[in-house]
Amino acid sequence: MTEVDGWKSRGHGPQPEVRGIVCHHTAGPAGGGDYPSLRVVRDGRPGLRGPLSQFGLGRSGQIYVIAAGRCWHNAPSTSSLHTNSRSLGIEAENNGFQPWPEVQLDAYRKLCAELCREFGLPVSRVKAHREVNTAKPDPHSVDMNAFRAAVAALIAGTPGSSWTEDIVKQLPLIRPGDDNLDVKTVRGCLFARGHVPSTVYADLPGGLEGWLTSSLCDDGLVELVRSFQRAQGLDADGLVGPKTWPPLLRV
Numbered sequence: 001m002t003e004v005d006g007w008k009s010r011g012h013g014p015q016p017e018v019r020g021i022v023c024h025h026t027a028g029p030a031g032g033g034d035y036p037s038l039r040v041v042r043d044g045r046p047g048l049r050g051p052l053s054q055f056g057l058g059r060s061g062q063i064y065v066i067a068a069g070r071c072w073h074n075a076p077s078t079s080s081l082h083t084n085s086r087s088l089g090i091e092a093e094n095n096g097f098q099p100w101p102e103v104q105l106d107a108y109r110k111l112c113a114e115l116c117r118e119f120g121l122p123v124s125r126v127k128a129h130r131e132v133n134t135a136k137p138d139p140h141s142v143d144m145n146a147f148r149a150a151v152a153a154l155i156a157g158t159p160g161s162s163w164t165e166d167i168v169k170q171l172p173l174i175r176p177g178d179d180n181l182d183v184k185t186v187r188g189c190l191f192a193r194g195h196v197p198s199t200v201y202a203d204l205p206g207g208l209e210g211w212l213t214s215s216l217c218d219d220g221l222v223e224l225v226r227s228f229q230r231a232q233g234l235d236a237d238g239l240v241g242p243k244t245w246p247p248l249l250r251v
Contacts, residue, residue: 001063004042009181010051011069012084014188014212020087020125021115022074023108023147024053025094025138034058034093041091042066053089061107068185074133081125082132088115096140109147113154120250123152174240178217186240187212187221189248195228 004010028037035058044050053073056064073089074082081087092108094100112126128144129136172182190196191212200220201211222238229236232247240248 001065003065004038007065008068009184010067011071013070013209014184015068015070016085017192018086018088018119019121020079020082020127021112021121022082022087022089022127022129022132023112023139024073024089024091024129025096025140026091027096027138028093030095030098034060034062035064037091037093038064048072053091055088055090055111057090057092057104057108057111059093059101059104061103063107063111074129077132078134079127079132082127092139094139096138100142109150110154113151116151117155118250123148123155126151171245174217176217176219176222176238179215181215183215183217184213186225186248187214190224190228193228193248195224195231200224
């Protein structure tokens, strides 16, 4: 897995929630290495500002983590569960005609299985772009019924800790007064879990977006963390550490 520099703060605002997964192909060049479409997926193209997807998938099966926030990968969506604000996108390198390397398809299935597991999604929420947007053909030639069946088999047989659980072990302790990008993650997670009443941000400059993009762990945020901790049966100390991060991220 390759973490693309700046991925934690990249996005069109925070990702409000994850209810679905949308599988794409890049329609990029036929050659040019493992993931020549990275720049376009990260930065966008004329008429559409990046990031265009949270994940990229190279021909070698390498996963590229591109963005943590909302991405412009599926609009207009024919499914309310697969809009940009409610789903994650995976852009797999393929020009739209060339055969899929088996190592890439294997990684595609494993990534979808891991995302379903982490976000508590049924396999039916894994959709081809063409299944949730009538104007799109991707990912070309992939039988999605067979793909979903393979993802389901992977989930049924997946033991041990996940890569998200490993990431949680590396996350910092968030204290009152901290000012960093991890604080924004806490804010986004609290909102996604339904622990941010509208009264918190209604009178703020910028409203909800202003509140979500603040990187300061102020007194108001500490109180919301304490409320979340009490709801989870945790010690309500207002600190986001190894016991609070997992339920926030739903690991």
